[in-house]
Amino acid sequence: MFYVLLNVTVEGVLLGGLYALFALGLSFSVGVIKLVNIAHGDLIVLLSFALYYLTQPLGLPLPVAFLLLLPIAFALGYVLQTGLLQHVMSKGLLPPLLVTFGLSVIVQNGLLEAFGADTRSIPGGALQTAAIRINDQLYLGVLPVLTLVVAISSIFALDLVVYRSRFGARLRAVADSPETARLIGLPVNRIYALALGIVGATICVAALFLGLRMNFDPLSGPGRLIVAFEVIVLGGLGNLWGILVGAIVLGLAQSIGAEFDIRLQLLAGHLVFLLVLLIRPQGIFKQS
Amino acid sequence: MAKAGRLETMIELSIASPESSQRTLSGATETSVAPLLNVSGLSVSYDQFRALSDIDFEVGAGEIVAVIGANGAGKSTLLKSLIGQSGSMAGHMRFGGKDIIGQSTAQTIATGIALVPEGRRLFPSLTVDENLYLGWETGSGKGMTLDGLYSEFPLLAAMKNRRAGHLSGGQQQLVAFGRALLANPKLLLCDEISLGLAPKIVDQLYERIPRIRAQGVAIVIVEQDVSRALRISDRFYCLLEGEVSLSGRSRDTSREAVTHAYFGSH
Numbered sequence: 001m002f003y004v005l006l007n008v009t010v011e012g013v014l015l016g017g018l019y020a021l022f023a024l025g026l027s028f029s030v031g032v033i034k035l036v037n038i039a040h041g042d043l044i045v046l047l048s049f050a051l052y053y054l055t056q057p058l059g060l061p062l063p064v065a066f067l068l069l070l071p072i073a074f075a076l077g078y079v080l081q082t083g084l085l086q087h088v089m090s091k092g093l094l095p096p097l098l099v100t101f102g103l104s105v106i107v108q109n110g111l112l113e114a115f116g117a118d119t120r121s122i123p124g125g126a127l128q129t130a131a132i133r134i135n136d137q138l139y140l141g142v143l144p145v146l147t148l149v150v151a152i153s154s155i156f157a158l159d160l161v162v163y164r165s166r167f168g169a170r171l172r173a174v175a176d177s178p179e180t181a182r183l184i185g186l187p188v189n190r191i192y193a194l195a196l197g198i199v200g201a202t203i204c205v206a207a208l209f210l211g212l213r214m215n216f217d218p219l220s221g222p223g224r225l226i227v228a229f230e231v232i233v234l235g236g237l238g239n240l241w242g243i244l245v246g247a248i249v250l251g252l253a254q255s256i257g258a259e260f261d262i263r264l265q266l267l268a269g270h271l272v273f274l275l276v277l278l279i280r281p282q283g284i285f286k287q288s
Numbered sequence: 289m290a291k292a293g294r295l296e297t298m299i300e301l302s303i304a305s306p307e308s309s310q311r312t313l314s315g316a317t318e319t320s321v322a323p324l325l326n327v328s329g330l331s332v333s334y335d336q337f338r339a340l341s342d343i344d345f346e347v348g349a350g351e352i353v354a355v356i357g358a359n360g361a362g363k364s365t366l367l368k369s370l371i372g373q374s375g376s377m378a379g380h381m382r383f384g385g386k387d388i389i390g391q392s393t394a395q396t397i398a399t400g401i402a403l404v405p406e407g408r409r410l411f412p413s414l415t416v417d418e419n420l421y422l423g424w425e426t427g428s429g430k431g432m433t434l435d436g437l438y439s440e441f442p443l444l445a446a447m448k449n450r451r452a453g454h455l456s457g458g459q460q461q462l463v464a465f466g467r468a469l470l471a472n473p474k475l476l477l478c479d480e481i482s483l484g485l486a487p488k489i490v491d492q493l494y495e496r497i498p499r500i501r502a503q504g505v506a507i508v509i510v511e512q513d514v515s516r517a518l519r520i521s522d523r524f525y526c527l528l529e530g531e532v533s534l535s536g537r538s539r540d541t542s543r544e545a546v547t548h549a550y551f552g553s554h
Contacts, residue, residue, distance in 0.1 A: 166421070166425075169414060169418040169421060169422060170422065172411065172413055172414055172418075173411045173414060173418075173422055175413075176411040176412060176413050176414065177409070177411065180405070180409045180410075180411060181411075182373065182393060183371070183373060183393070183403065183405050183409060184393075184397070184403075184422060184423060184426050184467065184471075185371075185392075185393045185394040185396070185397035185398070185426035185427075185471075186394070186422065186426055187394060
């Protein structure tokens with residue numbers, strides 16, 4: 001009984017690592033740019049397909065494919081902001097929302113055209129099955145542990161950028177008030193674009209682990225978006241370390257639900273989300 | 289092009305208003321060199337609303353100029369248009385011999401105009417130090433540094449690690465002042481710096497003004513308190529419904545003339 005409980009807990013915490021990666025970019029774009037990106041999940045899936053394409057038909061080693069895609073993902077975010085979102089941001093909150101909704105439809109259908117509706121995954125070789133033996137009752141999957149470690153490192157790195165760097169001061173200034181930032185001559189549009197570039201990079205990391213750990217198809221995006229949303233609401237909007245807590249709470253709820261009945265996995269997550277929303281609408285951590 | 293346009297506005301002006309001799313360039317006769325800032329025929333509109341029409345405005349190097357007028361007369365719009373932050377603009381604007389109309393705010397600030405905005409407008413979640421750093425970073429990069437400012441204003445140094453949102457109004461105003469000074473302006477624009485502050489703190493702030501001027505910085509002051517504005521300034525402009533209703537030397541002006549220009553002849 002003890003090991004069942006321990007296994008469920010460990011599984012939930014490790015699943016939280018993956019969910020934190022899904023949520024990181026969305027939290028950043030909501031927190032800094034005030035952009036609710038409906039296409040967030042689809043962009044993760046898009047980059048998972050890109051990694052799939054680079055490693056499978058093209059045969060590049062996965063680390064090479066990832067390092068190749070990372071700067072491209074940054075550029076993609078940058079261009080998405082300067083070429084598209086920037087032009088609708090001054091028109092209120094709704095137009096950017098609708099534009100990203102449209103983007104979501106385009107990405108899904110583009111992927112369907114290009115790759116068909118088949119389910120894919122990115123083969124990770126030995127990494128996918130490797131496990132660390134704690135004892136006969138408890139094994140830790142290397143890949144899930146790696147996911148959690150990468151999630152924590154990514155949050156730590158973003159935290160450094162946002163709170164300890166000069167660029168971070170610009171980011172927070174723009175997040176506080178873009179009007180005031182313009183008044184003192186800060187290049188607001190460029191700061192937004194760089195912020196979305198950072199979001200692009202985090203999406204690339206999320207895409208790598210999504211592809212390695214789960215099956216995905218062109219319509220998987222909205223499911224990832226819901227997870228990301230629930231995580232950032234649970235953790236408190238715009239709170240970086242809150243993401244980790246929110247993600248682990250969601251992961252735990254799902255793994256406990258799945259222990260009773262595998263069909264309860266997603267439902268349990270949503271129920272806990274609604275419960276927290278009811279009791280603490282400001283999130284587990286209050287926004288600072 | 290620029291000359292022809294300016295000539296047109298001058299002609300328009302002289303046709304439009306018989307008292308134009310009083311309205312135009314009262315500083316021009318006093319300063320033999322070209323003024324630091326020369327604005328002529330400036331009009332600013334927001335959609336259908338015309339906030340400023342045909343403004344002529346000058347500031348000489350090291351001069352203190354007050355802009356007075358009732359609420360909605362266009363004082364803040366004038367200051368914002370000087371740093372490229374207002375609606376659509378027409379007219380001419382030269383600063384230090386350079387055309388600055390249509391320039392980005394960043395360029396204008398880098399060439400030497402800084403604004404202390406109405407209501408302080410600090411970044412509340414940033415520390416005082418970070419707020420000040422951003423002011424320095426967006427400025428010309430020459431002259432005063434953060435350390436220089438801290439030694440001149442020990443009060444700022446004492447609160448450099450506190451969040452701007454946690455400061456009192458007077459402290460915030462001091463930070464807003466410091467932030468503008470760190471941009472190393474040749475022209476400092478002060479928009480309603482006394483708004484919402486205790487009279488004692490306002491006095492302390494105004495004591496700084498002559499000291500800043502002593503460093504060769506010209507200052508434009510927008511102020512609700514007309515007598516204070518006239519006391520501290522060399523010259524003044526009174527705005528009424530988006531137009532200059534009166535301008536001249538501050539100490540030569542009669543109270544009646546200012547009252548008339550301030551409220552209009554209703």
